[in-house]
Amino acid sequence: MSSTRTMAATKRLTADALAEALVERTGHAFVDRQRLQRALTHASARGVNAGTDYERFEFLGDRVLGLVVADxxxxxxxxxxxxxxxxxLNALVNAEALSEIAEDIGLPDLIRAGSDVRGLEGRKRVNLRADALESLIAVLYLDGGLQAARAFIHRxxxxxxxxSGAARRDAKTELQEWAHQAASAVPTYQIDSREGPDHDPLFTVTVRVGAFQPATGSGRSKRxxxxxxxxxxxxxxxxxxxA
Incomplete structure (x- = not known):
């Protein structure tokens, strides 16, 4: 079954079916199944003024994840x-790591979203999956306490x-030292664009080092x-x- 058809099918899952689909993946049997369904429903599937729950759960899940991973x-x-x-810590809680884990557990197929969002590619798709995973962690915490969230995160x-490489230095620090040695230069960064709403922006930045070809990257913040x-x-x- 194609990814598009799978998402179209899972979009119609009842709250009970969604909870059952996540029992094995999370190790937790959800009590409040309506809340779980709200947590995995993107604003694009609920109308212009909807999606508040999703965003609030994402906020909480980010904090729970950071605490458990730090511990x-x-x-x-x-x-x-x-x-x-x-x-x-940064390597374990960034959007790329979360997106990969979301993919590993099959979470993208369980997200309720509008057709325009289901077809996202590149950085926007990474962010969507990362946000959904944070939202799921929040519901695990609210439904089963820190013990349930911790068990899932540790797993x-x-x-x-x-x-190996989990403690690799951050890229900007590494690049600054390399640029000094390779080109006696200091990296310069330029914001190419800022897209999206205020609550979920997408920045695109280009870095230049001496005569080397520039490189471009995107993220939810300038940094x-x-x-x-x-x-x-x-x-x-x-x-x-x-890596």
């Missing part, structure tokens, strides 16, 4: 300095926390877009290997 890292790396822990984030652009240049020049 997990403190326990897993007792000798790590604060700087290393911050790098590991999918702990293996990633042990991966995130700059990091993406810096990473793209580092990967292209072979300074970093794809």
């Amino acid at each position: 997990m890292l403190l326990a897993a790396f007792p000798d790590a300095a604060e700087g290393e822990l911050s790098l590991r 999918y984030w702990h293996p990633r926390s042990q991966a 995130e877009a700059e990091q993406a652009a810096a990473a793209a240049l580092l990967l292209r020049e072979g300074v970093w290997n794809a």
